[in-house]
Every structure is written in C-alpha cells, then in structure tokens.
Amino acid sequence: MSVSTSAVPHDLLKPVCWKMHANPGRVAKIFGTPELIALSRKFLCPDFTVNGSPSSRELYDAIRGHHADARFWERCLAVSDRLAAAVGRLRAVWRYWEPGEENIFLVKLYVREGPHVIRPRVGCDALKDIISILRKHSRSEDAFRELNDYLSRFPADSRFPLVSLKTHHWLSDALRRSKSLRRLCSARRNPERMGLIRVGVPCEFFHRLRDLRAFRDYVDHVLRFIEGELASHLPLRVGDELFLAAVEGDIEDLVNRLTTLCIRSALLLKMEIHEWRVGRAYGQFIIESLAPPREAYIGEPKLPEFAPKATDAWAEELERSERVLWMRVALHGALEEVAKTFLDRVEREILSRMPRRPEENPIEQKISLSPDLLVSISDGLGEFYMDFGRILSRSGDPKEVTVLRSLRETIFVRGLRDGEGVLELYEKALELLKRILIEVDVSGVMCSGKYPFWRVYELLKSYDWGLIVVRGDRLVRLGRNDVPDLIRARNLLSGRNVSRSQFMEIIKEARRSDGPEILKVLIESRDAEGKLLRGSRRGGRGFSDVCRELCRLVDRIYQRHRDMKAVAEALELLMPYTKAEGGR
Structure with missing residues (x-):
C-alpha cells in the first residue's frame, strides 16, 4: 500500500543546499x-x-x-x-x-x-x-x-x-491546481479555507464472503475511474482510498462533482471532508481552527454486477482451508486523537532529546491534525499494513492475504494447515507493533473457512486486541494479556517431547472441569508419572518446568476469564507444539 505521486518536486534541491535551494x-x-x-x-x-x-x-x-x-x-x-x-x-x-x-x-x-x-x-x-x-x-x-x-x-x-x-x-x-487558488493569486489575495477530502468505497454493506472478490476488484475499478476523471486535481491514492485537496469554493465543487460521478455512473462512495480555516501570523499562514469532519455516503448500498478479473490468492486459500485466521488491524481512535498521540509521543520521546534552538517567533497551533500530517500518517500506516501482510503470508507477498484495506482498517485472512499454530503470527505482530509510534488495534478470529464473513467482521470490530476462537457454537475471547502468556508457554513447549495424546486428555479435562484445581492435579500427576514429557519420569525430583508453566498458564487464564472454556481454548492453541506418538 505504498503511496506514490507525480507531484512537481519544486523543493528538489533542499537535500543539496537547504537554505539556497530556490535561489x-x-x-x-x-x-x-x-x-x-x-x-x-x-x-x-x-x-x-x-x-x-x-x-x-x-x-x-x-x-x-x-x-x-x-x-x-x-x-x-x-x-x-x-x-x-x-x-x-x-x-x-x-x-x-x-x-x-x-x-x-x-x-x-x-x-x-x-x-x-x-x-x-x-x-x-x-x-x-x-x-x-x-x-x-x-x-x-x-x-x-x-x-x-x-x-x-x-x-x-x-x-x-x-x-x-x-x-x-x-x-x-x-x-x-485548485481554480479558487488561481483566482485568488490573480487578485493577489490569500485563501482563508482549505479542505481535504478522503474518498473510499464503504465495505460495511458487503458482508457476504462470495461478494468479497468482486468487491475488491470493484473498489479498484471505482478508484481508478475517479482518479481518471479528477486527474487535474492530482488525487493521491493511499490503499483503497483517495485524497483530494482544494481551497475555498473548490472544496464544495469537488464534493458536488464526486456526487455527480456517483449518480451518473451508479457508484457507491463514502466521503470524509476535513476543513481548516487559514489565518496569518508573523507573515506566515497558520491554521486557526479545524471544523469537525463531515461524512457522506453517496449511491446505492449494493454491489453491482461486477465479475472479478481473476481469482485472488487469499480466496483460493480460504476455499481449501478447513480452519482460517482472520485478522483486523485498525487505528485506535479517531484520526485527530491518533495524530495527537503521535505528536505528543514524538515530542516526549524523540524531539525533546534533540539539539535545538528556540524559534524566534514560535507558533503552536491548537489542533493536532493537518493535511500534511494526515497524509504522512497514511503513508506510514500503508507501509505498516504491507509489512503486516508480509508476516501473515507464507510467500511474503501481502497481496496473498489482504482482503480489505483502508487507512482506518485493513483485514487479512490466512488458511491454517494441519498442525499449524497461530502464536508465531501473533508474536511477529507484537514485534511489528513496537516499530510504530501510534496505538494500533489487532484482533483475530480463528474459525472454520465456511464461517459467515458478516459474523467474522462483526467479531473483529467488537474486539480491540486479542484472538476470538470459534469452534462450532463455542466462542471464546482471549485478550491482550493472554497472548504473551501463550507465547511464553509455546516457547517452553517447542522442542520438548510433550506427549500430544496426554495433552489432548488435559484439554478434554479442561472442557469438563468447573474450575482449575482438578485440571492442575491432572497435569501434575501426568508429569510425575513421566507421561507429560515422554521418557522423563520425575520420581521425587519435583515437577518439570513444562508442568509448572502449564499450571501457571491455567491459573492466569482462569483468573482473567473465570471460564474454563477459555482455559481449554488457550491449551488448544498450544497443541501444534506437542509431539504425536512416533515423534511427529
């Protein structure tokens, strides 16, 4: 989702000589x-x-x-x-x-x-x-x-x-390129309003899985069409959204033109209009205020007859997988809140430690979101979403797993093969989150490949951070603190000779039990008998580190959820890291 623009690079020589780049x-x-x-x-x-x-x-x-x-x-x-x-x-x-x-x-x-x-x-x-x-x-x-x-x-x-x-x-x-700016320049007057319009195709109307492939190609078709129709305004494409900028009356003209395009071509669009009031201070332009963003839906909320050009890799993976992992990566909060968090964190953790001199005429505007910053955030998020897709894809190609993509949220899906775990994917996600300076929500749903997409989408949006496991009619939510505990247990189990058959018995007991104590007794007894770790009968030497870690995990999951179903599903996620009889 890299951002590309053919804008005139008038400051091309700033990297060569900052002060005299236009002399x-x-x-x-x-x-x-x-x-x-x-x-x-x-x-x-x-x-x-x-x-x-x-x-x-x-x-x-x-x-x-x-x-x-x-x-x-x-x-x-x-x-x-x-x-x-x-x-x-x-x-x-x-x-x-x-x-x-x-x-x-x-x-x-x-x-x-x-x-x-x-x-x-x-x-x-x-x-x-x-x-x-x-x-x-x-x-x-x-x-x-x-x-x-x-x-x-x-x-x-x-x-x-x-x-x-x-x-x-x-x-x-x-x-x-704004006509209004040219008129103002001709009269030697300054603009007092400027606006930024975000344009996308709303996905909330398309919840059926069989629509998704057509929807993906439809979005690309719509945005390419608008890019062509409004090419003179230099629209900037960021993922599945377009950005348009203008001043004064051209803001309304662009909104009206987009509306006309929708009606004439039977398109469905969602617009978000940001508007800033511009003033002057110390001989410079400044932003005096930011109006609340306006949202508008234009067109019919239905997917027209639109055949996808080719089968997407993610769709093929979905069709041949019994179990799949859906993941939603989304901004935590409104754009202005995200921008403020970014600004405050950069100032606190980075800029305050840099050598710097006070500005002679300081300006600290009262808002935290500007068009430049909005697009910069979009650019960084685009790179982040691309890399998130790379860690989910087996080949490293994010297109293979990316279903829907926008600034606010991107949705991925990956088919799970026999014995394949999801904890490595979450571990990589946690590492990736350390590389971005804003808070991002990551939610996942592990379910059957035939589970209704509209329900998957509802579940993904209902959970800020964690993993929802769906098995038949059972639904268990594992949260932000559960995943690191599971990763820690996975790290201990990996490479150890943990019996899969004994582990399955432990999971069955977790599903039957009303509380954690009986389950922990079973884990400890199997460990003492040398059945949990094959070939390691404990005798009087106390319990193994695997046994202690599993009991610790059971306690922590139960304390958070007060539900043994959550304990059972947590243990189920560790199953791929055990070994079947015969060493596989």
Whole structure:
C-alpha cells in the first residue's frame, strides 16, 4: 500500500543546499553544466494560465521560481508552497537545524528496522542520487514519481520534522491546481479555507464472503475511474482510498462533482471532508481552527454486477482451508486523537532529546491534525499494513492475504494447515507493533473457512486486541494479556517431547472441569508419572518446568476469564507444539 505521486518536486534541491535551494544563481551553479541544465529543462510541470488554459513549465523554472511572485505562475507556486508548508507545520517552537547544517532528519511514524529518526545523505551525495534519477527517465511523470519516492526520507521543515518532502510536494501541487487558488493569486489575495477530502468505497454493506472478490476488484475499478476523471486535481491514492485537496469554493465543487460521478455512473462512495480555516501570523499562514469532519455516503448500498478479473490468492486459500485466521488491524481512535498521540509521543520521546534552538517567533497551533500530517500518517500506516501482510503470508507477498484495506482498517485472512499454530503470527505482530509510534488495534478470529464473513467482521470490530476462537457454537475471547502468556508457554513447549495424546486428555479435562484445581492435579500427576514429557519420569525430583508453566498458564487464564472454556481454548492453541506418538 505504498503511496506514490507525480507531484512537481519544486523543493528538489533542499537535500543539496537547504537554505539556497530556490535561489536562481545557486540553482544554476548546482546544475553547473549545459548537460545538467538541459536535463532539468527536459521535464515539464503541468501549469495553467490566468484564464485557466492548460500550460506547462520546465522543472528548472519551478525549482528556482517557487519563492518568487512577480509573475502569475510564480505566485501560484509560492502561495501553494507556503500554504502547504504552514498547515503542515503544526508546531514551530524549536528549530532543529540551521540552514547550511547537514544534520537534517525526519521522524517516521513506522520503520522496519533501526531508529525512527532517519538521517539521509545530503549535499553532493544527494545531488548524485537526484541526477541519477533524472538521467534514468524520459517521461516527466515517471521521473517525478521516483524523485518523490526518494524525497520521502527528507523532511520538509526544520521546525516540524515529521512531514516529508514527498508529502509536502503532493499537497503543494494539489492546492496549486485548485481554480479558487488561481483566482485568488490573480487578485493577489490569500485563501482563508482549505479542505481535504478522503474518498473510499464503504465495505460495511458487503458482508457476504462470495461478494468479497468482486468487491475488491470493484473498489479498484471505482478508484481508478475517479482518479481518471479528477486527474487535474492530482488525487493521491493511499490503499483503497483517495485524497483530494482544494481551497475555498473548490472544496464544495469537488464534493458536488464526486456526487455527480456517483449518480451518473451508479457508484457507491463514502466521503470524509476535513476543513481548516487559514489565518496569518508573523507573515506566515497558520491554521486557526479545524471544523469537525463531515461524512457522506453517496449511491446505492449494493454491489453491482461486477465479475472479478481473476481469482485472488487469499480466496483460493480460504476455499481449501478447513480452519482460517482472520485478522483486523485498525487505528485506535479517531484520526485527530491518533495524530495527537503521535505528536505528543514524538515530542516526549524523540524531539525533546534533540539539539535545538528556540524559534524566534514560535507558533503552536491548537489542533493536532493537518493535511500534511494526515497524509504522512497514511503513508506510514500503508507501509505498516504491507509489512503486516508480509508476516501473515507464507510467500511474503501481502497481496496473498489482504482482503480489505483502508487507512482506518485493513483485514487479512490466512488458511491454517494441519498442525499449524497461530502464536508465531501473533508474536511477529507484537514485534511489528513496537516499530510504530501510534496505538494500533489487532484482533483475530480463528474459525472454520465456511464461517459467515458478516459474523467474522462483526467479531473483529467488537474486539480491540486479542484472538476470538470459534469452534462450532463455542466462542471464546482471549485478550491482550493472554497472548504473551501463550507465547511464553509455546516457547517452553517447542522442542520438548510433550506427549500430544496426554495433552489432548488435559484439554478434554479442561472442557469438563468447573474450575482449575482438578485440571492442575491432572497435569501434575501426568508429569510425575513421566507421561507429560515422554521418557522423563520425575520420581521425587519435583515437577518439570513444562508442568509448572502449564499450571501457571491455567491459573492466569482462569483468573482473567473465570471460564474454563477459555482455559481449554488457550491449551488448544498450544497443541501444534506437542509431539504425536512416533515423534511427529
């Protein structure tokens, strides 16, 4: 679910020389030779005249002209750049590096390994990378996409190093394309409102499993269609959602146009409209307030006749598996709460420990969500969801297990083969959760492959964290604290000669018992007789570590749930780590 954009990379030289990245003389000196100047002029940026007619500008001109405002096109670039930078800079209290210093860094929401602070190569090294990318491409769109992917590791601002240049470029260019912004620039006026629209196809209406494959392809079809229809607005696709940005009356115009597209083409969409009021302070744009997000559903809540193009790998896995594990990974709370948690944690754990100087004119805006930050969070979450899919997939391809995907939630399914456990998957999930700086809910349902999807979806949404086990008409919930206890017991059982037949007897007793004491007596007696661990009769040497751990697990699960069914299901999850007679 990686985020890609062909936005004009006007800040392309910030990694090379932060302070002078738009200075015409310095830009000419950096490119240096006729060959490199020609290279930068080869790529064209979409542009518009004062009356709205399509035009184009060379990348070279966009780089050195986005801080000027003498000409109309320069003014449009400059205003959209300053507006995008200002709304993305929610807090400008400290400066973390000075222009000319090379210790720039970006704080990432999610990293696969290493620290959350990314320190990219700058100066001549960055210039070599940029020139290499420019030389590789002939089409502007392809070059801009790769350049923006490269710039995703660089910060856009020294006072708020949480937003990347890629994100900043997208928002700047999307705002620049707004007709209302062009009208304001023509009149030399500033925008007072800006908006961000999230567009997706609601999945809550499609609960039948046989609809899912058609639904997945339908979502892709709808979003591609809207991307094409609204291409001039530079929509940004994040998973199964689109982001659109605009100012003033263009916000309502986009909503109306989306509504018309839905009615005309019989589509079903869900829109979430975020709107910010823009003011001025110290000669800069600032966000004065954030309106509550508005939601709207447009279209008929039914899946049209839509045949999937091919069988999805996850659907094949589902059809041939008797038992499956469904998993839902979702944001914990509303977007503004998530953003506030992210900001507070980054400030407390990372930025407060960085060398920094007080900002001369500090700005600390009263809200915690901006368009830049929202897209940055979406970008990081997209990488996190992709890696979550990789740990669930046997081949490492997240497409094989990804059923539904959006910013708020992504749903996976994996078929369970004979003797295959789920605790390794949860252990990997716990490790992955340590790499993301926001709280994420992870819930799972282990059930028959034929269990109704609408019921699976209800169960997944009903549980913030843990595993729900469904066997026939029995349903048991194991929570956040149960899973680490089970992983600890699994670690002890793995590689030990624990008798599967004896373990099955213990599980049967757990299902029959009203309390844990009789079950623990059975575990201890089988251990003392050398039946629990084959070939290890204890005699007078006390109980084995496996016996003690199982009794501890029984006590802890029972104390939390007061239900022996929960104890039995917890033990059942450990069955794959025992050994059948014959050593298998």
